[in-house]
Every structure is written in structure tokens, then in C-alpha cells.
Amino acid sequence: MTIPLLFVIITVAATIGLGIWATNKSKTGSDFFVAGRSVSVFWNASAISGEYLSAASFMGIAGLVMKFGYDALWYPVGYAAGYLFLLLFIAGPLRRFGAYTIPDFAEGRFDSPAFRKIAVIFVLCIGFFYTMPQMKGAGLTMATILHWPYFAGILVVGAVITFNVVQGGMKGITLVQAVQYWMKLFAISAPLFVLMSVFGGYATGLSNSRIEPIKVPDFTAPKVIKIEGTAPLNVLNAPTSDPIHITFPDGAEIAKVTSSAKLEPGTTFTPLFTVDKSALIPVADYGKGFTLPSGAAINCRPQSVTQPSGKTVMTSAKFEFSKPTSAAFEESAPVPNAPTDGKWLNPFGGLTSKHGYPLLYTYSLIIALVCGTAGLPHILVRFYTNPDGKAAKRTTLWVMVMLGAFYVFPPIWGTLGRNVLPDLYVSGKFDSIVIRLPELLENKTMGQILSGITSAGAFAAFMSTFSGLLVSMSGAFAHDIYGKMIRPNATIEARLKAFKYAAVGVGVISMALGLFVESFDIAQMVLWAFAIGASSYFPLLLMGAWWRGLTRQGATAGMLLGGFASLSAIVTTMLIDKKVVTLSVSPLVRSLMEQPAIWGVPLSILTMVIVSKLTASSIPPDVDLKMLRLHAPEELGHSLDYID
Amino acid sequence: MSTDHKAVENELHPDTVALVNRIMRRHAALSVRVGLVFIVILIAIPLLNLYVPRIVTSDVAGFPVPWLILGVLFFPLTWVLSAYFVKASEELDAQIIKDEEHIS
Secondary structure (H helix, E strand, C coil): CHHHHHHHHHHHHHHHHHHHHHHHHHHCCCHHHCCCCCCCHHHHHHHHHHHHCCHHHHHHHHHHHHHHHHHHHHHHHHHHHHHHHHHHHHHHHHHHHCCCCHHHHHHHHHCCHHHHHHHHHHHHHHHHHHHHHHHHHHHHHHHHHHCCCHHHHHHHHHHHHHHHHHCCHHHHHHHHHHHHHHHHHHHHHHHHHHHHHHHCCHHHHHHHCCCCCCCCCECCCCEEEEECCCCCCCEEECCCCCCEEEEECCCEEEEEEEECCCCCCCCCCCCCEEECCHHHCCHHHCCCCEEECCCEEEEECCEEEECCCCCEEEECEEEEECCCEEEEECCCCECCCCCCHHHHHCCCCCCCCCCCCHHHHHHHHHHHHHHHHHHCHHHHHHHCCCCCHHHHHHHHHHHHHHHHHHHCCHHHHHHHHHHHCCHHHHHCCHHHHHHHHHHHCCCHHHHHHHHHHHHHHHHHHHHHHHHHHHHHHHHHHHHHHHHHHHCCCCCHHHHHHHHHHHHHHHHHHHHHHHHHCCCCCHHHHHHHHHHHHHHHHHHHHHHHHHCCCCCHHHHHHHHHHHHHHHHHHHHHHHHHHCCCCCCCCCHHHHHHHHCCHHHHHHHHHHHHHHHHHHCHHHCCCCHHHHHHHHHCCHHHCCCCCCCC | CCCCCCCCCCCCCHHHHHHHHHHHHHHHHHHHHHHHHHHHHHHHHHHHHHHCHHHHHCEECCEEHHHHHHHHHHHHHHHHHHHHHHHHHHHHHHHHHHHHHHHC
16 A cells, blocks of 8 residues: 555645745745735635535545435535525625634624634634544544554644644645645546546446345455444444345354334334354344354345334344454345445435434535534635635635535545445445545556545545644634633734644644544534534624624524534434433434534524514614625725724 | 715714615625525425425436436536626625715
8 A cells, every 4th residue: 555655645745845835935925825815816716615625525425425325415515505605695794894703703793802702612612523524534544545543543644734733834825725626626536537437437326226226235246344343333234135144254242133124113023034053142142132153154134024003114133243343245245234226316315314304304404504614613714815805706606616516526436336345334434435446446556546646635635624723723722712811911922822832732632532533424523513503603694794683692692502502412412323322312303413403593593683682782882884894895995804 | 975984983874874774785685586596496406306206216318317406417506606696796886886976
């Protein structure tokens, strides 16, 4: 695996080098590298797109499309749609207002330094949620190309990026991000054309799933696959289409055997399976779990079960392992854990119907993505590298084009993955698909080169996003917490020092959090960051820009209530998935907890309206002036730069 | 009306308040108009998928229609909407400047 490693090292070295070069260059007075005053719309848009396309876009969407099929297409759609929403309702007014960060807007709009403090808490909270998936991307990429342990990749990558930010190498951020966009676009598209010429095109891949809706993909060769020993990846769902024979070369410790399909309460079900060498296993222990000796095999047969409501459902056995296990599969065996072709190809498959409320789940997902984009701490800042509102809007148009051009490709990876690399359904490592797929080529050198290109793209993805987040979050510490709360008289040097300490601190915390999330999907984690942003910042920005009656108290109450309610719903969901807590709630409540945006956003807005009406006396007296600054064209001369 | 900063302290001249209202209304109308088209599309896609199964089972050039819409065609749609919005909002700003200068 030396070729991919080489590509990664070149990417990292080039990023650091480019950053240092651009930083030095900026001292010569060129504005381009500092704030982008004279940057052309095209390069500025490249830089914004470069920062927006994170590990979730580069690795996560492809994996999620392979895992869930059609439903996962909402992710790229939502990421792009979110940007459009930002353009329509928030970008223009905020650029005119001259506030560069959300805490700046919070203070400037309500003349309340206290409100700035609350806004900072959310910058950090959303920031940390967004760094976790980037860290997972780093750990997974290194584990895939170098077979390092998961934690080692996180430590090395996290340390390198943190070092880079502390060094001040991020001053050259505009140029680095712009170059990284084009790298990512090349890395996600070019290898695909080679792969499609070998494994078949996009439409062919999709029509393979058209033939018989109840089929699942088959193994193309005998395979031994490692299964994790911790929830939620420790599961093997026997296929419901055909019988299967699974051998465990090193034995297995099975904690539980249940039904692979979700059954209504009160359904009688006995999993149908036989164990070779079954004399060794007391049959009475099947329900509780049992241990298989080395070389033992299980035969499973799907069965039709009639539920109390009269509906029949096809199901088979679901095994949960208590230790990492190797499982061997024969050639042309149906792939366990894979959704059937019908569920994969058609709307309302495995992702949105998980808890039985597909429409609710779909809309909540859309709301989180569309409203959440505005709440990401590193997105709005980038937007203000435009000289005026007009350039800002034109830049955003270009960003839409660049993002759209990129987002067409990840679903193609997912489709190819389902056809030629179904092993991932068993191991659960869907996020590694863009790196693993090229390795299947007959021409090994070509495979290594293409895999090197995608690895480099993945690195560009989490490096640019993590760097951007680290700068925003450390900035929040140094500027808002240290500079405004702890030592208001601190000198510039002291603040710079605080920024560096904060960067180290935030970097270390991010790495620690990254270790905790190996079993979660990258795209799912990103969605959680979006959901919290959607219920806290989005209402603040939308209402703050368009409703004069919003008071400090109303905005605070809405943001805190919406934000924290969503946050607690999400943290609880994470703990349930990890089996840290067991909580039995109805499927409806479970859907609403996993996708909180559909109630979080209205809750937040409603709270803002009600509390603002009750505290109408504290509407800022100069609210009309503020509205003038938010909405009047610059040429009328009402805009001010709030931040010097 | 006055665009002089010194005159615009805490209490705005009633003319200026009226100006703010006019500008906000025109911008809001444009944003809401484009936003509504977009929101209607976002709401309609899941509903069509659910209630018009014929769409789900039809193909265009080997692509299932829902997949073609969401995985490919959606992105050019966002380009068209944002291009229209950017153009219209530039025209609107130019119009506002012309109108207000005319008044003063």
C-alpha cells in the first residue's frame, strides 16, 4: 500500500507548504490570501466549496448510498439545498449587516454582550459535533490504506492539522481551500470513469437492482470477513431471500439470536437455523446465546411469519456477537445485512422506514439539512470574504454550481459498491468505499494509483473542514471567551497566545471525541450537527434578519430551548445505538428523537415569537436602523462594518 | 428622505422607517417567491414517491425516475433557481436605488 501512502503524504505536505507560502506572500500586501478582498468570484467560490465538502460529502455519502440506497440521496440534495436557502434568506442581509460570525450578529443585532456568550456556546457545541465525523474519516482512511489501528490515524492526522493551525499556516486558507476543491472534484470523478469502464456504468448498476425486488447482492468469490464485537456493527442478519451457510473459522461467541425483520410485539418466532457439530451446543441456550467452536458453521433458512395484525413478513435469524468474529462465506452466497433490491432502489427503504414513519423521517431529514447549513460555524465566515453583497450573491451562485457538480458523483460510488463490493454490508465499513473500490481492479498498479487519488481527496476533505472548524472554534475561545469575558483588556499578543492554546485544547478534545465514534456513519453524525444548528442558529438568523419584533430574551429562549432539546434527543439516540442505555420508547418517539429538526425548528421559532411578545418593551429602540442596515443596498449608504 | 448618517441616530425619521418597510417588503417578496417554488418541490417529491407508484416504477434511459430526479436533475434545478434569484435581486437593488434617489 505504498502508492496511496505516497499520495497522502504529498497531499499533506502540499497543504502545509501551500499554507506557509500563502502566509508569507500575504505579508507582501496581497489581499487575496488574507481576506479575499480582491479575489475573483471564481476562486472565492472554489474556496467556499472546498471548505464545505467535508469527509461526509467525500466518503460518507457514497457509503450511505450503498447502505441505504435511494433514501440516502437526500443527503447530497439537502447539502446543496441548504446552500440555496442560505442564499435566499440569510446571506444577503448578513453580509450587509457586516457581522462576520454568528456571535457578532447576536451582539450587534440586540446590543447585548451577554447574548454573544450564549451564541459562543453553540459555536463550540456544533463545532465539536462536526469535528467527530472528520476525525472518523481520518482514522478510517489510515486504517484502510495502512492497516493502522483506528486511534493511530486520528492521533496522527489530528496532531498534524492542529500543528498546522497553531503555526498560523491557516492564514493562507483561501488559496489552500480553493485548490482543495478542485482536488476533491478530480478525486471523486476521475477514478470513477476508469471503474465504470470495467464494472459497468451508473444506469447498469442501478438496473441490476431492478430485476427482482426481493433479491440481495451475491458474493462474487468466497470471502472471509471480520465482524466487529461492539454494537451497532456486531450484527449478522441472515438474508431473507435465500438460505445461507456461514462458517466461523475461529469460532464465535453469539450473545443473542433474534429475528432479522422487525416484528410486531406478541409475534411468536423461533429462528430457523442449524449448527454443524450441533452436539456441542445445548439447544436450550439458543435464545440466550451460545459459543461456537472453531470451524463450526451455521445454516439459516428464511421463513414467513404471521404477525398478530395478520400481516406476514419474511424474516430470518439475526446474530449478535459479543467478540470480534471472522465469518466465511461461499461464492454466490447472498450477502447478509444487505437491504433487498426493492428496498434499496426505491424510496422509503431502510433509512427512512427504520422506525415505521417514512414520510415524517424524510421531511425531518430535509428540514435539518436545509436549515442547518446556515448554522455551521465555519460556513458564514467564509462567505464574508466577498467585498460586497452583490459579489456575495454571485459567489454563492458559483458555489451552487460547484457543489452540484460534485454531488452527482458520490451516489455513483455507492451504486458500484453495491454491485462489486458487497463485503462492506457485513463489515459495516461503508465509509471506506471510495478507497476500497479501486483496489478491486485487475491492474493492481492502476488500482493503487486510483486508490491513492481517492485517499488524497479524502485527506483534502477532512483536512480542509477540520482546519476551518479548528480556526472558528479557537477563534471563539480567544476572541469571545478569553478576549471578551476573562480578560477584556488583553493585548493582541495575549489573544494570539490564547488562540494557540485554544487550538491545542480544541484539537485534543476533537481527537478524544473521534475515538468514541468509530461505529457511527459519518453522514449520520454530520446530520446531527446540522440538526442542532437548524434548531438554534437558523431561527436566530432568519427571525433576526426579517422580524423587527424579536427581542433579546425571545431569541435567547428560542435558541436555548430548540438547541438543547435537539441536543439531548441526539445524545440519547447515540447512547441507545451504542447500547449504553436501554430505553424503550414508541417508534414514533424514536423517529422524532433521531431526526429532531421537524419539531426542533418550529419549537425554537415559536418560543422566539411568544417570549418576544411578552418582552416587547425590550425591542432595541434603533431596530429600524438595524433593519435598514440589513436590507438597504450598499449604494444607499446605510451599511456599516460592525467588526473593525 | 435622508441618507445622512448623522441624522440617523436612534430615532429614525418617519420617512426612513417607511423606506425600510418598502425595501424589506420587496426583498422578502422576491426571496419568498423563489423559496416557495423550491419548498413546494421539496415537499412534493416524497409525496409523489408515496402516492404515485407509477413514477417509482418507470425508467428513463435505464435510470429509475425518482433516482434520476434526486440524484442528477435536482442539482441543475438549484442552479436555475439561484441564477434567477441573483439576477432578480440585482435588478431589485438597482430599482430600489433608482426609486429612492428619485424621491430624495
